[in-house]
Amino acid sequence: MDIKQKIDQANEAAVKRMIEGDPVLVDIAPAGEVIPGMTGKMITHSGPPIDWKHMCGAQRGALIGQTIYEGWASTPEEAGALLEKGVIKLEPNHHHQTVGPMAGTISSSSPVWVVENRTSGNRAFCRQVEGFQQFGDYHDEALKGLRMWRDVWAPTLSKSLKSIGSLDLKPIITKALQMGDELHNRHSASSSLFANEMAMAIAKTELPKDDMFATLGYITHHELIFLGLAMAAGKAIADPARDIEYSTLVTAMCRNGTEFGIRVSGLGDEWFIAPSPSVEGLYLTGYSVKDAGLDMGDSAIAETVGWGGFVLGGAPGILSLVGGTPDEALAYTREMRTITAGTHPTYRMPVFGFEGAPIGIDIRKVVQTGSAPIIDTAIAHKDPGYPKIGAGLVRAPMECFKKALIAFGKKYQ
Amino acid sequence: MPEKIDELLKEPLLVINIGLKGFSESLAEQGVDVIQVDWVPPAGGDKELMEILDKLI
Amino acid sequence: MPLGFRILKNQYFDSVFLMGVNKHLSDENGVQQTAVLMGSDGNKKLLKDLGLYDPVMDAAQANDLIVSISADSESIASELLARLPEYLKGGVEAIGKTRLSTLENGLTIKPDANLAVISIPGEFAAREAKKALDHGLNVFLFSDNVSLEDELMLKSYAAKQGLLVMGPDCGTSLIGGKGIGFTNAVRRGSIGAIGPSGTGLQEFTSQVHNAGYGVSHAIGTGSHDLSDKIGGLTTISALDALENDPATKVIAIISKPPGENTLIKLMSRIKNCPKPIIGCFFGVQTIPPTGCSMFSRATTIDEAVRLSVVNSGGGDHPEVNDRNILMQKLKSEKQGFSFKQKYLRGIFAGGTFCYQAQQILRGQGFPVFSNAPLDKKMLLDHPTHSRENCMVDMGDDYFTQGKPHPMIDGTERKRRILEEARDAELKVLLLDFILGYNASMDPAGELADAISEAKRIVATRHGYLSIVASICGTEEDPQDLKLQEKILEELGVIVFRSNARASQFCVELLK
Numbered sequence: 001m002d003i004k005q006k007i008d009q010a011n012e013a014a015v016k017r018m019i020e021g022d023p024v025l026v027d028i029a030p031a032g033e034v035i036p037g038m039t040g041k042m043i044t045h046s047g048p049p050i051d052w053k054h055m056c057g058a059q060r061g062a063l064i065g066q067t068i069y070e071g072w073a074s075t076p077e078e079a080g081a082l083l084e085k086g087v088i089k090l091e092p093n094h095h096h097q098t099v100g101p102m103a104g105t106i107s108s109s110s111p112v113w114v115v116e117n118r119t120s121g122n123r124a125f126c127r128q129v130e131g132f133q134q135f136g137d138y139h140d141e142a143l144k145g146l147r148m149w150r151d152v153w154a155p156t157l158s159k160s161l162k163s164i165g166s167l168d169l170k171p172i173i174t175k176a177l178q179m180g181d182e183l184h185n186r187h188s189a190s191s192s193l194f195a196n197e198m199a200m201a202i203a204k205t206e207l208p209k210d211d212m213f214a215t216l217g218y219i220t221h222h223e224l225i226f227l228g229l230a231m232a233a234g235k236a237i238a239d240p241a242r243d244i245e246y247s248t249l250v251t252a253m254c255r256n257g258t259e260f261g262i263r264v265s266g267l268g269d270e271w272f273i274a275p276s277p278s279v280e281g282l283y284l285t286g287y288s289v290k291d292a293g294l295d296m297g298d299s300a301i302a303e304t305v306g307w308g309g310f311v312l313g314g315a316p317g318i319l320s321l322v323g324g325t326p327d328e329a330l331a332y333t334r335e336m337r338t339i340t341a342g343t344h345p346t347y348r349m350p351v352f353g354f355e356g357a358p359i360g361i362d363i364r365k366v367v368q369t370g371s372a373p374i375i376d377t378a379i380a381h382k383d384p385g386y387p388k389i390g391a392g393l394v395r396a397p398m399e400c401f402k403k404a405l406i407a408f409g410k411k412y413q
Numbered sequence: 414m415p416e417k418i419d420e421l422l423k424e425p426l427l428v429i430n431i432g433l434k435g436f437s438e439s440l441a442e443q444g445v446d447v448i449q450v451d452w453v454p455p456a457g458g459d460k461e462l463m464e465i466l467d468k469l470i
Numbered sequence: 471m472p473l474g475f476r477i478l479k480n481q482y483f484d485s486v487f488l489m490g491v492n493k494h495l496s497d498e499n500g501v502q503q504t505a506v507l508m509g510s511d512g513n514k515k516l517l518k519d520l521g522l523y524d525p526v527m528d529a530a531q532a533n534d535l536i537v538s539i540s541a542d543s544e545s546i547a548s549e550l551l552a553r554l555p556e557y558l559k560g561g562v563e564a565i566g567k568t569r570l571s572t573l574e575n576g577l578t579i580k581p582d583a584n585l586a587v588i589s590i591p592g593e594f595a596a597r598e599a600k601k602a603l604d605h606g607l608n609v610f611l612f613s614d615n616v617s618l619e620d621e622l623m624l625k626s627y628a629a630k631q632g633l634l635v636m637g638p639d640c641g642t643s644l645i646g647g648k649g650i651g652f653t654n655a656v657r658r659g660s661i662g663a664i665g666p667s668g669t670g671l672q673e674f675t676s677q678v679h680n681a682g683y684g685v686s687h688a689i690g691t692g693s694h695d696l697s698d699k700i701g702g703l704t705t706i707s708a709l710d711a712l713e714n715d716p717a718t719k720v721i722a723i724i725s726k727p728p729g730e731n732t733l734i735k736l737m738s739r740i741k742n743c744p745k746p747i748i749g750c751f752f753g754v755q756t757i758p759p760t761g762c763s764m765f766s767r768a769t770t771i772d773e774a775v776r777l778s779v780v781n782s783g784g785g786d787h788p789e790v791n792d793r794n795i796l797m798q799k800l801k802s803e804k805q806g807f808s809f810k811q812k813y814l815r816g817i818f819a820g821g822t823f824c825y826q827a828q829q830i831l832r833g834q835g836f837p838v839f840s841n842a843p844l845d846k847k848m849l850l851d852h853p854t855h856s857r858e859n860c861m862v863d864m865g866d867d868y869f870t871q872g873k874p875h876p877m878i879d880g881t882e883r884k885r886r887i888l889e890e891a892r893d894a895e896l897k898v899l900l901l902d903f904i905l906g907y908n909a910s911m912d913p914a915g916e917l918a919d920a921i922s923e924a925k926r927i928v929a930t931r932h933g934y935l936s937i938v939a940s941i942c943g944t945e946e947d948p949q950d951l952k953l954q955e956k957i958l959e960e961l962g963v964i965v966f967r968s969n970a971r972a973s974q975f976c977v978e979l980l981k
Binding site: 449 | 597598632648649686
């Protein structure tokens with residue numbers, strides 16, 4: 001078998017693993033209890049590896065907030081000093097089977113979604129999705145959401161989940177993709193479907209009334225709650241496709257606001273890194289492109305498994321948010337089909353005659369066609385202390401794929 | 414043995430046009446079955462990457 | 471009871487999609503009733519009501535798909551169920567078309583393609599052409615700036631595969647009546663042609679059509695094919711093909727000077743040609759004898775056309791006898807010349823016309839300078855500076871770097887016409903106008919202002935500028951041939967449907 005055949009075969013196997021992924025929510029638990037390697041004074045963050053001095057303003061702000069939340073410092077200055085000194089270990093979420101949106105900061109008391117891939121048995125974790133601290137806001141108001149999640153919402157959901165055992169995510173995802181969600185920026189349908197299931201579970205569970213109402217209120221009014229679950233599901237689906245010899249498929253795409261990194265199945269743990277791009281998008285009133293930070297977050301795991309920007313064609317509702325037209329959305333999905341190895345048999349798009357979503361980014365095709373994966377994402381402020389300022393579209397940097405291809409050429413000479 | 418050239422002269426043309434759109438258009442005007450490929454330099458024109466690609470894809 | 475059913479676990483499908491699948495299944499021959507439903511309790515009841523239920527379906531969950539079929543026979547049901555994945559695949563040319571960016575993409579849509587037409591930058595062209603050949607496609611390669619080494623590699627490889635490479639730098643081919651690149655609308659017939667020059671083939675085929683006859687195929691070989699380095703590989707493949715083609719009765723080869731060795735090789739190959747073959751090789755004084763009675767030599771394209779027509783069984787149509795009209799025009803043109811006016815300048819879009827005009831003029835005692843000379847000694851010092859009698863090929867690389875070819879855009883030719891008009895020794899301008907697919911939609915109109923301005927400039931010097939032109943095209947072309955002629959005639963241009971005749975008229979003007 002020549003190398004081209006070996007690659008095609010390996011990619012087939014990798015895509016199959018992704019397609020067979022069966023994500024199930026099995027728990028919501030503190031990171032310290034469930035995330036491998038989460039010990040002591042450690043905060044995991046989004047994106048490829050990076051040190052404090054190179055981090056962008058928003059991620060630093062989020063780390064300061066996380067440090068105060070964890071009780072390791074009582075003021076932003078103290079927190080900053082600790083982080084500066086290197087007292088707190090900083091590691092990428094991806095090194096711990098985890099993902100997190102925007103700054104993506106997680107520490108041991110942060111409750112995380114625990115999603116298990118029933119087909120391959122692996123687990124993945126994701127922190128909550130909220131609109132303040134993960135964008136770099138470290139003020140007390142911003143940390144309130146983290147505390148409520150830790151003290152009320154997450155434990156309530158955890159107990160309620162036990163009443164029903166577990167929650168299959170594949171049916172929710174499948175339906176949501178046909179209801180106009182793309183599972184990166186738009187989760188209205190999936191969040192509703194999730195809330196429906198959990199509401200029943202909550203109702204079945206012995207709970208203090210206040211907690212029950214607070215949590216019901218939380219899950220039924222959080223339009224993006226499913227993003228956390230989708231991200232964990234994406235990670236759980238992508239991880240089994242890792243480490244397949246000869247495979248040129250992308251198993252991770254993530255950003256930390258400074259750099260953009262990808263991992264490739266046949267190239268092990270190596271990160272292929274380029275400067276994080278800026279996002280073309282729409283801004284909330286009062287903000288503009290000069291306030292914007294660079295692309296940030298592990299949420300590109302959505303595109304890694306064929307959601308988000310890849311199924312924009314089925315989510316015209318998101319377009320006004322990211323500033324595109326329906327024709328453009330369809331064109332993006334068609335374009336993504338030219339850089340992927342396969343289409344998903346279950347996740348289908350009505351607008352394409354129910355043909356499957358493109359899945360399995362092939363670095364060879366990306367470099368050959370010059371089409372980099374399209375990601376639709378939220379925009380953070382470049383300075384710490386602000387909530388989300390906009391949303392838009394961004395292309396993964398071609399440089400990452402070129403570097404990966406060169407490395408692949410060298411390794412499999 | 415009929416060569417492919419002989420077939421080309423006998424059978425209807427089935428064309429893949431790579432490059433200038435005008436050529437597709439003039440062929441289509443004459444009723445030829447043609448599809449247009451809007452070609453871009455592979456690997457952004459990077460020769461080193463093209464060589465690697467040629468071995469892998 | 472159903473005669474066949476299947477339960478697909480954990481496979482949610484949209485209900486609208488499933489209705490479509492259900493319809494396709496129920497439309498099949500021999501099918502009585504079908505149901506394609508998710509396994510919810512409500513749907514199970516529906517299946518019971520339809521008589522398509524089986525107790526096994528009890529275990530099905532809401533996220534499982536149940537497909538149940540009752541048909542005239544068990545085999546029909548099981549055959550359909552076996553093909554279920556096809557029905558469930560979905561995928562329709564819903565809205566618009568996917569933008570294709572590679573040959574491979576193209577092949578997934580047209581796997582039976584037999585020709586790749588390639589017009590991308592030269593540095594990438596050989597690679598794409600080779601890929602096309604690898605996939606069993608013939609190649610029409612418009613791109614130029616492909617190295618001779620690559621050209622040789624491609625053509626040698628193609629020969630082994632029994633495939634044809636038309637190019638590099640090939641702008642014209644007519645295959646089975648369909649024009650690729652710059653071609654004229656020409657009827658089909660029994661005259662075949664081969665040549666390295668696009669305009670040569672365009673003029674030949676247009677004249678064949680205008681004479682009332684037709685073309686089987688006109689195969690472009692690319693401008694370097696008959697060089698000694700390439701050795702005429704495509705020309706010879708084309709010759710083989712036209713000899714084998716029952717529709718072709720006679721073959722004409724229209725070419726600028728071939729390499730010495732290649733000419734010898736070609737003539738010895740022609741010896742074996744069973745069909746009449748006509749060779750028009752501009753600038754070649756003597757041709758090695760073939761000892762072949764099927765071969766005739768033509769000195770102009772017009773003569774090649776006449777010989778081809780005769781040899782294909784058509785009548786011998788002598789040239790149109792418009793001698794009297796031409797004598798009158800000649801007399802009238804000559805009246806206005808001042809004694810200072812001496813020279814003829816040809817400003818061409820078609821390279822072959824530049825060669826043919828040079829040959830005709832020097833053959834009658836008028837040496838001609840050129841930027842693309844038949845005789846190396848007559849090379850212009852600089853393509854922008856005309857000298858004495860001079861023919862300029864404006865399609866030459868020098869003029870087309872980063873600029874559109876004069877067949878498409880008249881800007882550079884307009885400029886040159888006005889420059890020439892400022893030379894007091896200018897007597898006659900010779901122009902060519904090329905119609906057909908992909909050419910400018912109004913070549914005459916584009917130069918109209920420059921033509922009248924040039925005449926005016928010379929008139930103010932108390933002289934007269936004679937402008938002679940040829941139009942290459944047919945009445946079926948996208949442009950309006952008659953209108954183009956009219957535009958030029960109204961400007962006082964003497965118009966011919968032949969570059970050879972136009973050149974001959976210029977000779978008379980100079981005498």
